[in-house]
Amino acid sequence: MDREKFLNACSEQVNWRVIVSIPPAVGYRAAPDEAIRIMGEIKRHVDGFSGLVVDYDRICKFCGAAWEVADGMKAIPDGRPLCCEKAGKMFDESALGTLER
Numbered sequence: 001m002d003r004e005k006f007l008n009a010c011s012e013q014v015n016w017r018v019i020v021s022i023p024p025a026v027g028y029r030a031a032p033d034e035a036i037r038i039m040g041e042i043k044r045h046v047d048g049f050s051g052l053v054v055d056y057d058r059i060c061k062f063c064g065a066a067w068e069v070a071d072g073m074k075a076i077p078d079g080r081p082l083c084c085e086k087a088g089k090m091f092d093e094s095a096l097g098t099l100e101r
């Protein structure tokens with residue numbers, strides 16, 4: 001069984017969505033204004049479609065990794081970033097870091 005057959009035997013594709021990327025000329029970290037403008041353009045041209053949302057990924061400003069925080073871990077307070085020391089240190093030094101202890 002190859003990887004594709006295994007995937008289809010054990011999983012299914014659900015929650016399909018259309019993703020519109022902000023043009024590279026606008027920039028990877030484009031302002032939300034551009035995303036909202038594009039959403040307005042799509043709504044104008046596609047009738048009877050209500051499932052349109054603006055979404056984004058969150059990354060760490062220090063290391064660029066996907067933003068992931070501790071949740072229900074014993075040794076790490078909830079909300080503390082897991083990606084790098086710099087983000088973790090900033091959390092520890094913030095009010096957020098002291099609230100959990």
Ligand SMILES: [Zn+2]
Pocket residue numbers: 060061062063064065081083084085087
């Ligand atoms: Zn980081």
